[in-house]
Amino acid sequence: MMFTHAIxxxxxxxxASGLTSSKLGPPDYQLMIEQHTAYVNTLTLLGLAVIELxxxxxYPDAYFVEDTAIVTPDVAVITRPGARSRRGEEKTIEPVxxxxxxxxxxxxxxxxxxxxxxxMEGHFLIGISHRTNKQGAQQLGRIxxxxxxxxxSVPVKAGLHxxxxxxxxxxxxxxxTREFSDLSLPEGYEKxxxxxxxxxxxxxxxxxxxxxxxxxxxxxxxxxxxxxxxxIELDVSETRKMDGGLTCMSLRF
Ligand code: CIR
Numbered sequence: 426m427m428f429t430h431a432i433x434x435x436x437x438x439x440x441a442s443g444l445t446s447s448k449l450g451p452p453d454y455q456l457m458i459e460q461h462t463a464y465v466n467t468l469t470l471l472g473l474a475v476i477e478l479x480x481x482x483x484y485p486d487a488y489f490v491e492d493t494a495i496v497t498p499d500v501a502v503i504t505r506p507g508a509r510s511r512r513g514e515e516k517t518i519e520p521v522x523x524x525x526x527x528x529x530x531x532x533x534x535x536x537x538x539x540x541x542x543x544x545m546e547g548h549f550l551i552g553i554s555h556r557t558n559k560q561g562a563q564q565l566g567r568i569x570x571x572x573x574x575x576x577x578s579v580p581v582k583a584g585l586h587x588x589x590x591x592x593x594x595x596x597x598x599x600x601x602t603r604e605f606s607d608l609s610l611p612e613g614y615e616k617x618x619x620x621x622x623x624x625x626x627x628x629x630x631x632x633x634x635x636x637x638x639x640x641x642x643x644x645x646x647x648x649x650x651x652x653x654x655x656x657i658e659l660d661v662s663e664t665r666k667m668d669g670g671l672t673c674m675s676l677r678f
Pocket of ligand 1: 486489
């Protein structure tokens with residue numbers, strides 16, 4: 426799928442008070458803004474029109490816009506985020522997406538974070554995690570089916586979200602960590618496994634023929650180079666300190 430648009434949100438000055446389990450130390454606001462700007466510039470370079478939203482007061486995790494919706498060519502499904510502190514973020518994304526897609530919603534008691542939903546062409550893997558529950562996955566699955574897609578659910582055994590560990594590279598190929606190396610995929614799909622120690626590098630973002638990967642993972646870089654991918658590396662050290670990565674910081678459609 427070629428993407429034409431992305432929604433991003435500038436991190437607020439309160440971003441360091443967001444949820445995190447990382448032990449990487451406190452993030453730096455100025456550096457965060459520089460890295461976020463480089464990210465937005467890269468999306469623009471890859472041909473996307475970027476809709477940059479302002480920080481959302483009271484929601485320090487709101488720049489992780491990916492968690493608030495699942496956007497397909499036919500529909501935008503507004504999620505019900507799994508973390509209580511993040512509920513409400515989705516309400517500010519809905520009017521933006523409603524300009525481009527018809528809108529459907531996940532309802533209580535279902536919860537879904539977009540970070541648990543991996544689109545591989547018309548098939549969606551939905552991770553069941555601490556954020557996405559079975560009811561949420563079923564609601565989302567039914568909506569996706571209505572628009573001609575297929576889906577399957579996967580337990581998220583490691584990492585915050587499914588896409589912390591698995592991402593689609595295009596060409597029927599996914600990048601996975603060892604924990605997910607036995608994942609069953611639709612026929613014809615292949616896996617590239619990141620080495621132990623490179624788990625964070627599994628959070629890559631494939632956009633219009635280019636793979637954006639986090640800087641600092643030469644072993645994974647070599648594997649992707651050898652597989653023939655066009656690659657851009659971005660430093661996302663400050664986002665990582667808040668348990669986020671490259672996919673979380675935008676909604677692409
Ligand atoms: C959170 O815990 O919700 C945020 N600090 C990080 C969310 C990262 N989102 C994503 O991986 N899709």
